[in-house]
Structure formats: C-alpha cells, structure tokens
Amino acid sequence: MARLCQQANFELDDDVLDALRQAEQTEESPLGKDILRQFLENARIALEEQLPLCQDCGTAVVFLDVGQDAHICGGDLHAAIEEGVRQGYTEGYLRKSMVAQPFTARVNTGDNTPPMVHTEIVPGDRLKVTVMTKGGGAENMSRLAMLKPGDGRDGIIKTVLSAVDEAGGRPCPPLIIGLGIGGTAETAMLLAKKSLLRPVGQPSHDPEIADLERDLLARVNDLGVGPLGLGGRTTALAVHAASLPCHIASLPVAVNLQCHSARHREAVL
Amino acid sequence: MRIESLRIQSPLDSDVVKKLTAGTRVLISGVIYTARDAAHQRLIEALDRGEELPLDIRGQTLYYAGPAPARPGQVIGSVGPTTSSRMDVFTPRLLEAGLKAMIGKGDRSAAVRESIVKNGAIYLVSLGGAAALTARSVRQVDVIAYDDLGTEAIRRLVVEDFPAIVANDIHGGDLFEQGKAQYRRGR
Numbered sequence: 001m002a003r004l005c006q007q008a009n010f011e012l013d014d015d016v017l018d019a020l021r022q023a024e025q026t027e028e029s030p031l032g033k034d035i036l037r038q039f040l041e042n043a044r045i046a047l048e049e050q051l052p053l054c055q056d057c058g059t060a061v062v063f064l065d066v067g068q069d070a071h072i073c074g075g076d077l078h079a080a081i082e083e084g085v086r087q088g089y090t091e092g093y094l095r096k097s098m099v100a101q102p103f104t105a106r107v108n109t110g111d112n113t114p115p116m117v118h119t120e121i122v123p124g125d126r127l128k129v130t131v132m133t134k135g136g137g138a139e140n141m142s143r144l145a146m147l148k149p150g151d152g153r154d155g156i157i158k159t160v161l162s163a164v165d166e167a168g169g170r171p172c173p174p175l176i177i178g179l180g181i182g183g184t185a186e187t188a189m190l191l192a193k194k195s196l197l198r199p200v201g202q203p204s205h206d207p208e209i210a211d212l213e214r215d216l217l218a219r220v221n222d223l224g225v226g227p228l229g230l231g232g233r234t235t236a237l238a239v240h241a242a243s244l245p246c247h248i249a250s251l252p253v254a255v256n257l258q259c260h261s262a263r264h265r266e267a268v269l
Numbered sequence: 270m271r272i273e274s275l276r277i278q279s280p281l282d283s284d285v286v287k288k289l290t291a292g293t294r295v296l297i298s299g300v301i302y303t304a305r306d307a308a309h310q311r312l313i314e315a316l317d318r319g320e321e322l323p324l325d326i327r328g329q330t331l332y333y334a335g336p337a338p339a340r341p342g343q344v345i346g347s348v349g350p351t352t353s354s355r356m357d358v359f360t361p362r363l364l365e366a367g368l369k370a371m372i373g374k375g376d377r378s379a380a381v382r383e384s385i386v387k388n389g390a391i392y393l394v395s396l397g398g399a400a401a402l403t404a405r406s407v408r409q410v411d412v413i414a415y416d417d418l419g420t421e422a423i424r425r426l427v428v429e430d431f432p433a434i435v436a437n438d439i440h441g442g443d444l445f446e447q448g449k450a451q452y453r454r455g456r
Contacts, residue, residue, distance in 0.1 A: 028452070029448070029451075029452060031292070031294075031434070031448070035396065038396055038399050038402060038432075039396075039398065039399055041399075041402055042396070042398070042399035042400070042401050042402040045401045045402055045405075046347075046401040049401065051337075051340075051346070051347055051401040051404070052337045052346065052347040052400060052401065053347070053398070053400065053401060054347060054349055054398045054399075054400045055334065055335060055336050055337045055346065055347045055348050055349050055400040055420075056335075056349075056351070056400075057337060093337060093338045093339070093340045093346055094337060094338075095335065095336070095337040095338065095346070095347075095420055096419070096420070097335075097420070106307065108418075108419050108420075108421075110419070135398075136351075136352075137351060137352045137374070137375075137397070140352065168375060168376050168445060168449075169374055169375040169376060169394070169397070169445060170352045170354060170374070170375035170376070171352075172374065172397040172398045222453065222454040222455075223449070223453060224448070224449040224450065224451065224452035224453030224454070225449055226448060226449070226452055228374060228394060228396070228397050229374075229375060229376065229445055229448070229449075230394070230434065230436070230444055230445065230448040231444070231445075231447065231448020231449050231450075231451050231452045232448070232452050233452055259397075259398055260398055261398040
C-alpha cells in the first residue's frame with residue numbers, strides 16, 4: 001500500500017507519458033507546446049529523483065476488488081489500508097492534504113488519512129488493490145447533472161463541454177475526462193472516477209459509448225482552453241465514458257476530471 | 270506571443286509591472302511568499318481585527334502554493350501552484366493593502382481582475398502540476414508565520430529564475446481570454 005502511494009506520486013505510467021508526448025507533437029500553440037514539454041521534463045525529474053510529480057499528492061482513493069473466494073485472515077483490512085497510506089505519505093515525503101473536519105475546524109490529519117475506499121465483490125480468489133492519488137484542483141471541478149431523459153446525447157455533450165470550459169485552467173489541463181452516464185447519483189460519479197483508471201485513450205468496448213468518447217474529445221479540444229487554460233488545441237488527452245442502466249425518469253451524468261498528472265498504481269494479491 | 274523569457278526581480282518594481290503584458294514569459298528571482306487557503310483566511314481575519322500582518326505585504330509577491338516536505342538535503346519538496354480562484358474572495362482586500370503580485374494557476378474573478386488594474390498589480394501563472402521542476406528554482410525557505418498550518422504556513426522563498434507567465438496585466442489584458450479566443454473553433 002505504502003509502495004503504491006509512493007510509486008503513483010513519483011512515476012507517470014507510459015500511457016500517460018505517451019499521450020503527453022503525442023500532444024507535445026501536435027499542439028499548435030507555441031506556449032502550449034512548451035508547457036507540455038515542461039510537463040515531460042517534470043516527469044523525468046520526478047522519476048529520476050523519486051520526487052512527487054505534483055506538490056498535491058492527493059487524496060488516496062482506494063479501489064478494492066475482493067474475489068468472493070478470497071479469504072482475508074486476521075486483522076482489520078481497512079485499518080491495514082489506512083496504515084499503508086500513513087506510512088506511504090510519511091516515509092515518502094509526500095504532502096499531507098487531508099483535514100479532519102470539512103467546514104469549520106479544518107485541521108490537517110497529519111498523515112493524509114483517511115483514504116476513500118470503494119470495495120467491490122468480484123468473482124475469483126484474488127484481491128486487487130488500486131490506489132489513485134487524486135489532486136484537489138481537478139476534483140473540485142467535478143460535476144453531477146441529473147438530466148431529463150429527453151436531454152439525451154446532446155444533453156450529455158453540453159454537460160461535459162460546459163464543465164470543461166468553465167473549469168478552464170483550474171484543473172490543470174490537458175485533462176482525462178471521466179464520464180459516468182446512468183445509474184443513480186452516486187453510482188454515476190463512481191463510474192466516472194473508475195473510468196479514469198483505464199489506459200489513456202483506450203476506447204470503451206461499447207461502440208456507441210466509444211463513438212461518444214471520440215465526438216466529445218474532438219469537441220472539447222475545439223474549446224481552445226489548452227494546456228493550463230492558456231489557449232491551445234490540447235484541452236483533453238482522452239475522454240473515458242461508461243454507462244449503467246437507470247430509472248425511467250432519470251439520466252444522471254457525472255463528470256470527474258483528472259489533471260495531466262494522472263497518477264494511479266495497482267497490485268494483485 | 271513572446272517565447273523568450275524576461276528576467277525580473279521580486280519584489281516587483283512598478284515600472285517593470287507596467288511593461289509586463291499578458292502572455293509575457295518571465296523568470297523571477299528574489300523573494301516570494303507562499304500563502305494559500307488557510308493562510309489567506311488568517312491574513313483577512315488579522316486585517317478585520319486591525320492587527321499588523323505577519324509580513325508587510327506592500328509591494329510583495331504571493332505564491333499560492335503549499336509545498337511537499339523536503340527530503341533530507343533538499344531545500345524544499347515539490348512546489349507547484351494551487352488553483353488561484355479559491356483566493357479570489359480575499360484578494361481585493363490584499364491588493365488594496367498593497368500586495369503587488371500573485372502567482373498561481375487558473376483564471377481569476379471579475380472582481381480580482383478589476384482590482385489588479387485599479388491597484389497596478391499583476392497576476393502570473395506558473396507550471397501547474399510540474400512541481401518537481403519548479404522546486405529547482407527555490408534556493409532558500411523560511412517559515413515566517415502560521416507554522417501550525419503545516420504545508421499551508423506562510424513561507425519566505427528565495428527563488429532564482431522561477432518560471433512564470435503573465436496572465437492578467439495592469440492594462441486589463443487577460444491571457445486566459447486571449448488564449449482561448451485564439452484557439453477556439455466554433456460549432
């Protein structure tokens with residue numbers, strides 16, 4: 001757990017680096033191009049010197065896929081995860097960004113706990129642990145829209161475009177856009193967040209969703225927001241969408257934005 | 270848009286500020302102070318009570334940032350900018366009190382943009398998310414106030430060739446608007 005927190009913060013995955021390199025080649029804004037080049041330079045320094053890519057080492061969002069035939073013996077699994085986060089952030093010189101109470105006494109917990117844990121029971125006998133270290137600037141630009149069924153595909157597109165346009169440079173573009181469509185309010189947002197874990201640019205298996213992803217990526221990059229919001233063609237590196245069935249009255253749309261420093265690591269036990 | 274960087278000294282001279290237009294790239298050397306959400310809250314509370322601030326902000330530069338802890342032998346941990354708009358509610362008060370320059374990421378509110386012009390101030394953006402790179406420009410760090418806030422304490426940084434881009438200038442120029450307008454394609 002501790003190792004996953006640190007690796008996520010020090011090392012960008014190849015899929016993210018490849019997407020940034022590609023963007024650096026195609027970006028038309030000279031300033032935007034130079035910013036992308038410096039992001040790559042930053043990634044190189046962080047890897048070589050094992051330093052945090054970003055000072056915001058994030059909320060530790062943990063996804064647990066527990067095989068239904070796996071048996072976890074002794075101890076308290078959630079306490080163990082929390083201890084891993086504590087060790088990872090303390091020993092790795094990572095920034096501790098969590099406050100204990102959100103609206104009055106915002107006192108830092110001092111060890112970046114608690115993590116936000118999402119547990120799913122899945123077939124099999126393995127335990128998969130995924131850590132996403134999610135920065136506050138991009139998370140703050142999340143959006144949930146409970147659309148009317150009649151708003152349809154166009155409504156989804158408008159929701160995403162306005163979220164990204166209004167966020168501008170705040171969530172540190174170029175972004176990876178997580179989009180959860182359907183389900184209920186809370187499952188839509190979780191779906192959006194989980195979509196961020198896909199390799200950058202890997203399309204959905206569902207042809208209709210994959211088509212929506214392509215359409216949205218082109219439209220988002222026509223907004224002109226660009227790297228850090230200073231203008232350019234690269235506002236997003238990818239759109240990752242997923243859908244769930246939903247109520248006859250509803251069309252939930254959740255947008256969860258990931259900054260260019262897309263950090264996550266997983267381990268299978 | 271200029272691609273060459275202009276070397277400037279912080280605290281910023283008013284004559285220099287007049288020449289810095291949106292889109293100008295700069296390398297800042299000198300002294301800047303970190304302050305983010307919690308420190309801003311306390312600065313404003315101090316002003317409300319009529320108390321003296323822990324630093325004389327007249328003419329100074331604030332950097333919206335909370336660094337990661339330094340490893341042994343390091344001057345400072347990774348230290349990139351945080352989202353400036355969260356400071357918008359406090360900023361006009363500080364500009365009225367003499368604050369000259371701010372460094373952060375993302376755009377500012379209309380009230381802040383107006384206050385920048387009115388008070389002859391400037392807003393710059395630095396490399397959001399490129400915090401390991403940015404830390405290389407920091408030569409010295411001292412906590413000068415609110416140590417109990419940890420990463421959110423006010424730190425005096427001595428920087429050398431700290432890279433930034435002018436976003437909002439004294440003439441009302443706004444790089445966020447200009448940049449987006451230049452690359453936006455209508456549909």
